Amino acid sequence: MDIIIKEEITKEYNMTEEIVKRAFLKVGDKKEHILVNRIRKSNAFIPELSLVAKDQNNDIVGHIMLSKITIGDGDNTADSLALAPLCVVPEYQNKGIGSQLIHAALKNAKELGYGSVIVLGHKDYYPKFGFKPASLWNIKAPFEVPDEVYMALEITENSLENVQGIVYYSSAFSD
Template identity: 45%
Template sequence: MVLKIRPENPSDYLAITEVNDLAFGQPAEGKLVESLRKNPKFIPELSLVAELDGRIAGHILFFPVVIKSGNGEEKETISLAPVAVLPEFQKQGIGGELIKEGLKACQQLGYDSVIVLGHPEYYPKFGFKPANKWGIRDPFGAPVEAFMALELKKGALEGTGGIVEYPDEFNDV
């Protein structure tokens, strides 16, 4: 089987929704992706699909967010959410390939850090560390160990501290 990671295109939209719905066992993430596509900050090059022998088997989305400090300063970063792989293809490295390719794409577009709310045993494999190391907090009240950050450029998050502000679409999930 041949795995190809590439940016999504409009003909992939239905398959991407299906991948997210099946991977998460409910429609929230599929609806989130559809909503974020309509947001003016959506970056098509950061919505990637994993194509396995011509079939969409996985999807990942990175979306711009800001870290807002107590004194009102803002730092732009990017969030990884969601990443999904069809159940029959999970635990085969497809999600990891999507993450690696997505992080490269973020770097190429000039982003110096990434935020993720996810499994604390999975994301550290890619270099993610608890975001509270830099004084960064999430607005959802998630467990500290599940809210993580990655510096794509050394020192990018030093002195950043604050709460990550997600677009309104995330509140509907």
């Protein structure tokens, strides 16, 4: 299957939100498309890290977004990224498109100088990409969540070596 991963462009925003809505129709709180819209309007948005997957007909079949977050313990803070959301429309799932989106987003993030990514996600899926429990770095979510689903990834070696504390998401995640 020929899939192209590219940076999302402004004129695709509405279509992307429809794809996100469709992909999360049966899981989650069904508001992920609203989250995408709010992140785009926030200072956490990084256009180069909002990617779409397109099929041979140039239709959007998947999306990933990484946005700015900070991790801190009061005195020390560090910049990082949140991976949220990642989606592929149902009829294209289990074909490797999500993996392609993750690899492309992580590559772009590293090229932009980011060192780490945090994700709240499936405990059996994200470790395939190197994600480990965030607790290994003493990094905690700002809400109650099982340890095995709150993960971190160093995309630059040792980028989390001196980082610990609570993850602070942009207001887009709480509005």
